[in-house]
Amino acid sequence: MSQEASQDFSLGKVQVASSPQERFDEYLQSKGKRTTQQRRALVECVFEEHDHFDADELLEMISRHAEGAGVSRATVYRTLDELVEAGLLRKMDLGGRAVYEHDYGYPQHDHLYCQLCRKLIEFRSEELMAIRDAVAAKHSFRVTGHRLIVSGVCEECSHKRHRRHSPLDLI
Amino acid sequence: MSQEASQDFSLGKVQVASSPQERFDEYLQSKGKRTTQQRRALVECVFEEHDHFDADELLEMISRHAEGAGVSRATVYRTLDELVEAGLLRKMDLGGRAVYEHDYGYPQHDHLYCQLCRKLIEFRSEELMAIRDAVAAKHSFRVTGHRLIVSGVCEECSHKRHRRHSPLDLI
């Protein structure tokens, strides 16, 4: 799952023109923003591995990752917003906290969400898109995206014994 | 849309045995909890009309609704949790805040979410359920429910000119 440097961005799915770093730089330039050490470090850290994470986890990762460079909580939040706006990350709301995942060069997909271990399992479905678009059309609704989360219990957890991670989960 | 008293709970879709009040009382009893004025008032208020609402809106509604009876914010939150656990309400997370809707006697459905006016439009799709279950089966995942939110712009809003309700919306 983990890969050393951010080099292969095809991630087995969609070919993209440039690395997340390059793409982010482009975005920053276009907005008159600057390429700083912390933004650079954050992008590197975020795209090192494809996974789901929240702001706190990224904050922790970055402090472990970049040897000397510490990035403040505020900057993490600010940069996450920028990465979303730049189209590099996708944001979703899960159980009250914001969770992020790669968007750039990554195909549309949905999730199975295990209520016990909080794991997210990705899946793709063409039919789903078709249904979505058909329904939208019926309502003259212009779709910009969708989010499907199927919640339940993953295979692993249904073997272990039932202990919740948190009492009342939003799905 | 609005109806005077809570009498017809078939709501045109699914027949249910008893009113939300009765159902809630049952739940409370089974848990050794008590039927209080504020719980009664809240249920009445919640089921007066089928709509989506958050805790603050309910708090406001209840203060307008029950003439003398004020219900505290804490009790609103506590009762909402109970209503969800009793199976009367469904909770979803939309843009950071919790939004509730009728569950009891109301069929499974999903939503189109207008990013401009924040309106939720309900729709039903059998195929969707089929896809959901097929995918889950493939992953040996035990489904307890799902949430699909298709976001975009509703018909009305695509006529008006583009002004967002909030800058960065979670979907």
Next chain:
DNA sequence: ATCGATGCAAACTGTTTGCATATTT
């Protein structure tokens, strides 16, 4: 040198909780 970015801490939003008091059974 200029103007945007960062870090810090304080502010905020939505929600939860401890505790003394009020209510239901």
Next chain:
DNA sequence: AAATATGCAAACAGTTTGCATCGAT
């Protein structure tokens, strides 16, 4: 009377923001 519910205010978690300072252009 016993035990649960309520209201209040304080505590919380996650996130945002004002401001002085730092750093990229």
